[in-house]
Amino acid sequence: MAQSEENAVAAEESNAEPESETALETARRQLERAAGLVDVNPGIIERLKHPTKVQRVAVPLKRDDGTVTVYTGYRSQHDDVRGPYKGGLRYHPNVTEDECVGLSMWMTWKCAVMDLPFGGGKGGIVVDPKDLSLGEKERLTRRFAEEVRDFVGPEKDIPAPDMGTDAQTMAWFMDAYSMQEGETQPGVVTGKPPVLGGSYGRAAAPGRSVAIIAREVIDHYEMDIEETTVAVQGFGSVGANAARILDDYGATIVAVSDVNGGIYDPDGLDTHAVPTHEEQPEGVMKYDSPAKISNEDLLELDVDVLIPAAIGDVITAENAEDVRADIVIEGANGPTTFAAAEILESNDVAVVPDILANAGGVTVSYFEWLQNINRRSWSLKRVNDELETAMLRAWDDVSDAKAEFDVTWRDAAYVVALSRIAEAKESRGLWP
Ligand SMILES: NC(=O)C1=CN([C@@H]2O[C@H](COP(=O)(O)OP(=O)(O)OC[C@H]3O[C@@H](n4cnc5c(N)ncnc54)[C@H](OP(=O)(O)O)[C@@H]3O)[C@@H](O)[C@H]2O)C=CC1
Numbered sequence: 259m260a261q262s263e264e265n266a267v268a269a270e271e272s273n274a275e276p277e278s279e280t281a282l283e284t285a286r287r288q289l290e291r292a293a294g295l296v297d298v299n300p301g302i303i304e305r306l307k308h309p310t311k312v313q314r315v316a317v318p319l320k321r322d323d324g325t326v327t328v329y330t331g332y333r334s335q336h337d338d339v340r341g342p343y344k345g346g347l348r349y350h351p352n353v354t355e356d357e358c359v360g361l362s363m364w365m366t367w368k369c370a371v372m373d374l375p376f377g378g379g380k381g382g383i384v385v386d387p388k389d390l391s392l393g394e395k396e397r398l399t400r401r402f403a404e405e406v407r408d409f410v411g412p413e414k415d416i417p418a419p420d421m422g423t424d425a426q427t428m429a430w431f432m433d434a435y436s437m438q439e440g441e442t443q444p445g446v447v448t449g450k451p452p453v454l455g456g457s458y459g460r461a462a463a464p465g466r467s468v469a470i471i472a473r474e475v476i477d478h479y480e481m482d483i484e485e486t487t488v489a490v491q492g493f494g495s496v497g498a499n500a501a502r503i504l505d506d507y508g509a510t511i512v513a514v515s516d517v518n519g520g521i522y523d524p525d526g527l528d529t530h531a532v533p534t535h536e537e538q539p540e541g542v543m544k545y546d547s548p549a550k551i552s553n554e555d556l557l558e559l560d561v562d563v564l565i566p567a568a569i570g571d572v573i574t575a576e577n578a579e580d581v582r583a584d585i586v587i588e589g590a591n592g593p594t595t596f597a598a599a600e601i602l603e604s605n606d607v608a609v610v611p612d613i614l615a616n617a618g619g620v621t622v623s624y625f626e627w628l629q630n631i632n633r634r635s636w637s638l639k640r641v642n643d644e645l646e647t648a649m650l651r652a653w654d655d656v657s658d659a660k661a662e663f664d665v666t667w668r669d670a671a672y673v674v675a676l677s678r679i680a681e682a683k684e685s686r687g688l689w690p
């Protein structure tokens with residue numbers, strides 16, 4: 259039996275409907291499905307279902323009132339055959355070990371889709387950052403950096419921002435790590451403030467890539483962007499930048515949301531006037547608009563393009579039938595469960611996966627890492643031009659795979675990623 263057939267049989271056997279889907283289950287099922295398309299040694303696929311290592315640490319924090327709270331932190335390192343582990347740090351109450359592992363798998367594929375010399379990592383702390391003062395968040399970050407110091411490093415594993423963390427968090431992490439090392443090590447994290455070696459354009463990059471890919475998909479389906487309606491869930495680093503850039507491209511953004519719900523205007527919102535999460539957390543619902551809607555209703559709006567850009571697991575088997583958008587562009591990581599993706603596929607809804615659409619973040623992180631190695635700073639124009647080029651190259655690679663294999667956008671992105679990862683493993687002689 260050819261390897262692709264063996265992988266297809268394994269995928270078929272594993273497709274029994276799970277009761278609920280964690281990020282890890284979704285990631286594994288996506289992998290199993292795509293493995294059926296490529297001629298890759300089943301041993302490699304089996305290996306890729308598991309992380310290389312996961313570190314779990316206790317992170318004690320002295321609160322402002324003098325009491326101590328002990329938080330749990332994780333760092334999952336999935337695969338590093340193509341280079342150091344790379345991926346964000348999330349501060350959120352729902353962080354779990356399984357979620358970090360699933361997210362680190364997606365980072366491995368994302369870096370391979372973009373052809374970056376990185377593997378996949380992801381970490382986080384189980385904490386609601388809104389419950390912390392600025393000083394508490396700084397102390398928590400410094401302690402976490404100390405606890406994972408043996409695990410990370412500019413050539414080993416390079417964290418970056420994700421939900422609940424930002425450039426300031428990365429600055430504290432870099433400082434704590436550098437103090438341990440006895441020398442300043444800007445390359446240990448990306449997404450830093452530019453004054454510390456951060457790259458211009460990094461904060462907006464994942465939203466910018468979502469907008470670039472949305473523009474290409476709209477063109478692919480022969481739609482006119484000036485007549486395209488868009489709804490965006492989440493108005494943070496990813497959602498707000500995607501909404502504003504698509505607005506600038508001429509699309510009509512009819513709805514955006516924060517954790518409390520969304521605002522809706524069928525004539526189009528002025529996205530530059532709506533406060534982002536960074537400008538005012540939970541500020542969207544306080545903005546004056548013709549109508550308020552729930553986050554659930556936003557996902558079911560009759561729009562051309564839906565961009566879930568907040569949390570994972572929002573389009574599920576329960577609501578996928580009610581999605582009325584023609585195109586879903588995944589701004590968040592893992593917003594669509596495996597079961598939901600199959601429903602959307604049978605309803606002819608095109609779903610463009612996170613591992614392509616939001617990959618601008620890690621791509622500009624790579625540019626930042628290069629700038630740190632070379633002790634040079636690139637202009638914002640250069641960063642945005644190189645990001646545009648990188649996104650269009652990845653878009654072409656995925657489009658070619660989609661045409662060749664006649665598969666979904668997600669399967670096509672997996673084909674590109676798995677082929678590169680398997681070739682790297684075979685070249686290193688790990689899988690003769
Ligand atoms: N930052 C990055 O570099 C990258 C992030 N991503 C992914 O994008 C997603 C968003 O990350 P990011 O933009 O950085 O996060 P931010 O923390 O910057 O923003 C999150 C946004 O989502 C809103 N939100 C939070 N919880 C919910 C909820 N339950 N329902 C609806 N909205 C909610 C927040 O609202 P409020 O203001 O009210 O809190 C805020 O507007 C995550 O899945 C992340 O993994 C992907 C690639 C790169």
Ligand SMILES: O=C(O)CCC(=O)C(=O)O
Binds near residue numbers: 420617620
């Ligand atoms: O910039 C990075 O290294 C990682 C960004 C990230 O966590 C993601 O793309 O999900």
